[in-house]
Amino acid sequence: MAVKTPVDLQARWEILAGPEGAFTLTLEGELDAVTTPYVWERLEKELAAVKTASLQIDVTRLAYCDSAGLALLFHLSVGGMTPGVTGTVVGLSPELRHLFRSFSREDFQAFEEHEPACSNLVEDVGDATWTWLLDLRQQVEFIGEVTLGIAGSIFRPRRMRWKEVMRVFEIAGVNALPIVSLLTFLVGMVIAFESAQPLAQLGAQVFVANLLGLVMSRELGPVMAAIMLAGRSGSAFAAELGTMKVNEELNALQTMGLSPVQFLVVQRVVAGILLAPVLTIYAMYAGLLGGIPVLLGLGFPLPMVLHQIQSGLHFGDLAEGLSKSIVFGAIVASVSCLRGLQTGEGPRAVGESTTRSVVSSILLIILADAVFAAITYTLGK
């Protein structure tokens, strides 16, 4: 058989037929990661076309061979291209022989036979339920621990690290003001625009101001502030505590006889409870400020707009918004800290606990908001 040499290929090979199906495959040139795929494919076709009884693979004239080339030689030697006929490799340098020995048929068979564990639906449901129940238990325990921690700090104020509370207050609160302002300003604007047209059809466009005041103080102010707190600061709490857990700082606290909840969580929860109403008031004002230019644009004078907002709002509306915000603040801070403390091991653990903190916080905020809505509706009857 003639020597095959593609113009730009550095590897050459020749298959010589001997007596009684004894074949010799001679390889020359360079067998590397670039040439091997082509040579592999061609040899597979050419060897399939002949009936071999034995195969000798001569690599004496091989100038260079890397792991890719050795993989090809190994495949040839175990009869990968000549079913039932194993090959003998001759002419390997001592260095390559050492590498060639690292290829093993047994390893490959074991790898091929390995099947990833199949999941079972019943087991999965059971596992998920068990995990959920454990998580619920941890949450209840955690709420108890945090409540005890806060109560303890009230009776023994020196236990509360107010410096840490102020630090969290600044990072999670003061630094969040620009983004809270911008978002709620835009939300106020959108509400004014969206409600102006339907109310105009009823001849009640002036009530856009009343609607804006009510929506911002009772609903969107607290909810937007809480969601912002969860996304911006709750995730930071979870990541911070999670990293501390991965770095064994929490273990260090425990072995010093300090409770991580008392030392790290209580401060953040207190900061969250104090912070959320402040952010909410800020969000309410920013939302109103966003709606006012729209109303002015619709032709209503400023005194009239302000009068409408004032007349539509009652102390109860503000109180409802602020009480919601306190609950939301407590939810965000405590859930985020819990997720941080639940951080597992490995590089993905912190990311996972951060995601869980945001998802859980937002879910619980909406849930608590629904409960509030039901309660206020019932009380208002």
Next chain:
Amino acid sequence: MSEPARILIQVRDLTVGYGDHIVLEKINFEVRRGEVFAVLGASGSGKSTLLKHMIGLLQPIHGEVLISGADLVTAEGADRLKILRKFGVLYQGGALFGSLTAVENVRLPLDEFTELSELAKDLIALSKLRLVGLEAAATKLPADLSGGMQKRAGIARAIVLDPCILFLDEPSAGLDPITSAGLDALIRELAHGLGITFVMVTHELASIFSVADRVVVLDPKARGIVAEGAPNWLREHATQPWVRQFLNREVA
């Protein structure tokens, strides 16, 4: 082999630092083909910083890092990739990807840089795992491997594209003496069996005396190299008393 041909890595007038803080100033040394070369020094002497500059992770303030005559500092695009393919790196913790099994971690560079068939890639990855003694752990996730096994898997991944140089960052850090000795034996086997040149950064003296052919010793006060030579020779003959103390583990 002529002397220039034996030299695989040249570090010339290398000045490195962070901002205004100079860590190492105008250092020069060479690494010869096939040797196990160690960078030694106390904590904070700039060992890891030097390694990061040698593998192109950081840009030096001044100087050159020549690998087979090509400057890694100024190379860009395909030229840089060509130089990067000449070496593999083992990071301190192994740096395995947590979501991939050991064999998938080792296969990753083959998937990204070659056109080999799936079968060929599996065969190569498994052969590398056998080389480092991890053939039985091929389908395990990094989380299920011990620290020593993770480093072995890291070495398997680093050599899967057949580099001629392997950089090791604190290979023995965090390992027990037996595992550490096993890793040293693996380094010797790969160096002598496959002709790989090793550059390791460490302060583990046992490893140095066990595997290193030559060392350079960094001194934070001098902001450079204060001794260079075979470790056993330096232990007795280093001109700086501090180096002799360091190598003999004597309290200053």
